Amino acid sequence: MTCDAFRDLINGYVAGRLPADQMEAMARHASACDGCRDDMDAAVALAGPLATLPRDIAPETDLWPGVARRIVPAPWRQRVLAAAAVLLLMAGSSVTTAVLMRRPPSAVPSVAGAEVAQAIEARYAPRTLELAAVLDRERKDLAPATVAAIERNLAVIDRAIAESRAALDKDPSDPDLRALFRTSQAQRVALLEQATRIAREL
Amino acid sequence: MRRAWPFLLLAMLGASSLQAQETVTRTVPADGAASIRVFNLVGTTRIVGWSSDSIRVTATVPKGGGRFFMGGSVTAFKMGVEAKEQGAEIPPSTLEIRVPRLARIWVKSATASISVENAGGELDLASVSGRITVTGSPRVVMAESMDGAIVISADAPVMRIKSADGAITVRHAGGDLTASSVSGAITVTSARELISGRIESVTGRVTFEGAVSADGALDLQTHEAPITIALPATQNATLDITAFSGKVVSGFPGARRTATPGQPVRYTLGSGSARISVRSLKGGVRIQQLDVKGDSNAP
């Protein structure tokens, strides 16, 4: 057994995972090699103390305030984009949108799943983004509890959008799946509109 | 019909900030169909319709609660409590307002509760987390809240109710109703026959109990929440139900079930005249029969 091989087996030895013949081979090597015997002894000596090391060590002072100060909440606009998980249809590519929407009906059954969802999302994207941008600007005027309520509900809707989108991608021709996806998109717009009203009028 | 008063800008009444808790009462003449905007962020706003062509406001504003204001013309009023500081803990103010029964009423609040009684006009009520309650027979009810509960016990031909977390309860629905929420439960019972209804929630459970008119249409939809429909034994309706991963259960005696692959499950009651469509991605759907007393016959 080479010294390299011996060293690689030390952990297994200490953990009691080695078969008997390997343990014998190690014992033979260790009796002939001082360096390897020292390595083995060190590992064995440390095994006990290592097992009793605490997993957690609380910091002496509360570090959360320092963290909280540095966390800037992600802007809604960014999260709306992330949640959509769709390559953003910015002004320049509205042409793509227009082309998708004007596709003749006969092409619909063979349209790939992702395109159907994308086309539906494209209808809601401009308004969604516009509202999210407004809300980001007005955010500072909202009470924290209201911000939390908006976040909470937006998260519920975003999850629904993702799930209904995934279902629609699998079966893009199903009218009920389209309706469910459209509804979840519309609900996001409605929530953002409601939030914008609160920000502006209260 | 009374001749409309010439435009008369009333001076700002009660504009001086109240020192300790003070209660003021003001009465002003108002057009029978005046439009009234009320603004009270924290506390209670109670509006009651009466037969007088006037508005009477009783405002109780505690120290630090802000400034009561009121102004406008006989056809358009604006009143409320303007809080001095944003974001600080604002002590609650109480507004009790008597308004002409057919007035158009618009109320905004943050955490203040809003209640409207005996109104016959159009209502537009919005809160963030204040509870909204409506009784009487308004013509139109629009109510919106983030996480305040909304309870409409009113027979209004047109209702648009929306919440995020807040539970929505609509009793005596009839006519044209839209109710939607993100996660608040929605319970709609109709006294008269509902003509057009659209009830949708993302994760709030949806319950409809009542009758749908013969030429009516009801649409119920959730993303991930159970939907329960309880209809009277005499209901004639076609129910098209699509539940992608939930169970569809019918406890309605006499419902004829048709299941065609690739199509929604269809239940036909009687002549099938009313159209009811139900959709949920992850919720289950249950149909049951209302018994004679109006209670559902299943647990």
Next chain:
Amino acid sequence: MVESSVRRAQAGDQDAFAALYRAHVGRIHALCLRLEGDSARAAELTQDVFVRAWQRLGTFRGESSFATWLHRLAVNVVLSDRRSAFRRGRRLLSTGEPERFERAGECHAGADLDLEGAIARLPAGARAVFVLHDVEGYTHEEIAESAGIASGTSKAQLFRARRLLREMLNA
């Protein structure tokens, strides 16, 4: 509860992230303290870890547990801090503050206290490998990748660390 906290934090809910902080700070701080040896720097690094975790929350896909993901992120933060500090020429061969462990909240008399102190006295490179391998359970390949060293170097440092620790514990 933790899973929903993660989802809510990903949606921007800071209260949910605060809950995650409270659930994991002990573990992350222990890692930073043992790797760094210096309690002030360990506190700073712990904060850096959570700030970075907040920024990177969107990349957590649930393929591993959140604790594992956070731990890996912490290792990367500490090791890349060490690398950039080295580039800035800061003295890295501090042997840490053994006294810190005498003040630690969870204080067991005897063997493991000596071990904590001994770890803090190790030279920086050996200390990092020992903590990551023997305390935290990373493989030499993983350590090599995170630390930017060869896995053979990692093995050599481990054995050196163990021999030094044994000497210190026997003294």
